[in-house]
Amino acid sequence: MTTIRDVARLAGVAPSTASLALNSRKRVSSKTREKVLQAAQALGYIPNSLAKNLTAQKTGIIGILMAEIINPYHASLTHFIQKELRKKSYRMNLGITEGEALIEEEVLKDFISQKVDGVLIHTADIINFNLSTFYELIRREIPTVLIGGGFEGVNLPIVDVELEKGIYKLTRYLIQRGYKRFLFLSGLKAAVTFKRRIDGFQKAMLENGYLVLETDIVETHPDIEGGYTSTLEIFNKKHPAYDVILCVNDYMAFGVLRALRELKIKVPENIGLAGFDDISFASVAGVPLTTVHIPIEELAVKSVDLLYQRILYRENPEQKCIWKKTVDTQIVVRQSTR
Numbered sequence: 001m002t003t004i005r006d007v008a009r010l011a012g013v014a015p016s017t018a019s020l021a022l023n024s025r026k027r028v029s030s031k032t033r034e035k036v037l038q039a040a041q042a043l044g045y046i047p048n049s050l051a052k053n054l055t056a057q058k059t060g061i062i063g064i065l066m067a068e069i070i071n072p073y074h075a076s077l078t079h080f081i082q083k084e085l086r087k088k089s090y091r092m093n094l095g096i097t098e099g100e101a102l103i104e105e106e107v108l109k110d111f112i113s114q115k116v117d118g119v120l121i122h123t124a125d126i127i128n129f130n131l132s133t134f135y136e137l138i139r140r141e142i143p144t145v146l147i148g149g150g151f152e153g154v155n156l157p158i159v160d161v162e163l164e165k166g167i168y169k170l171t172r173y174l175i176q177r178g179y180k181r182f183l184f185l186s187g188l189k190a191a192v193t194f195k196r197r198i199d200g201f202q203k204a205m206l207e208n209g210y211l212v213l214e215t216d217i218v219e220t221h222p223d224i225e226g227g228y229t230s231t232l233e234i235f236n237k238k239h240p241a242y243d244v245i246l247c248v249n250d251y252m253a254f255g256v257l258r259a260l261r262e263l264k265i266k267v268p269e270n271i272g273l274a275g276f277d278d279i280s281f282a283s284v285a286g287v288p289l290t291t292v293h294i295p296i297e298e299l300a301v302k303s304v305d306l307l308y309q310r311i312l313y314r315e316n317p318e319q320k321c322i323w324k325k326t327v328d329t330q331i332v333v334r335q336s337t338r
Contacts, residue, residue: 002045011039062090062307063111065121067099071223071251072279073296074122077147080300081120088308090117108133118143118307123151123192143310147303149192157310159303159325163193164200166292166329170274171204171246173331177338179244179272180210185230185256186248187222194222197248197276222248227255235263244272244337250282250291257286257336272337288334299327
């Protein structure tokens with residue numbers, strides 16, 4: 001196996017000079033660099049990328065903190081993040097937390113011990129995270145970007161999604177279509193992503209003179225099973241006067257659709273149904289779903305780009321760096337609402 005010493009011997013330079021030349025350091029003259037490159041090509045020398053990274057105090061790894069990837073939204077976001085990281089010659093270390101604070105803390109501590117080059121944190125599902133771990137990332141100057149929103153007291157770059165604006169526009173649209181009694185199915189209200197959507201929903205309702213009762217906002221698991229069981233429980237106990245169900249994500253809305261079918265309640269003839277995210281299955285559901293579109297690939301691209309800027313900024317503090325980027329949302333109207 002050809003080594004850097006073999007290249008240096010053929011080029012007639014010291015191994016350290018050959019290394020500098022192969023890494024395009026300015027301390028080496030163009031004539032010397034050319035001699036080293038010709039020697040490397042003649043010998044078929046391939047640099048050891050791992051050793052190169054370690055010498056430069058880099059691992060080529062980016063840590064990704066995600067609650068889960070069962071929901072197609074999370075799976076798609078993870079896919080596009082990995083795709084963008086590959087373009088920049090990075091590998092991904094995915095940490096699944098299942099929404100548990102202790103696991104979240106353990107995953108980030110693992111990232112720190114693995115000396116990852118940067119961290120992307122999908123904040124949407126974080127509920128009771130230990131802020132001291134965030135501060136440890138900041139203290140160690142590990143480039144970190146929050147995806148989907150920030151936290152009070154945590155000063156880190158953010159790629160934000162217009163969650164409040166999206167649900168606000170959807171609620172206003174549904175009111176304009178004549179819907180009056182809303183059932184809002186949410187995940188844990190303490191989670192950032194759900195609280196922001198509830199805020200946008202309530203704002204639209206109050207602005208249009210509609211009263212929102214505490215019982216109109218139901219906390220459940222933000223998945224198919226949560227949507228299914230909650231709908232059955234609500235509609236089997238009584239015959240509520242709701243004429244539309246608004247879900248915090250499409251994944252939950254699929255469960256609602258299943259329950260309504262079992263209850264012989266037709267969508268949209270008897271009740272409207274809308275979701276959020278516009279995941280790939282939303283357009284091909286039994287009844288194509290009215291929803292709010294999040295451009296997931298754009299979110300991934302902006303997140304990786306912002307993190308890459310932070311990595312470059314760490315290497316060159318004089319370089320200007322953007323602190324926040326935003327991804328807009330838009331309503332997608334389909335057959336689940338009238």
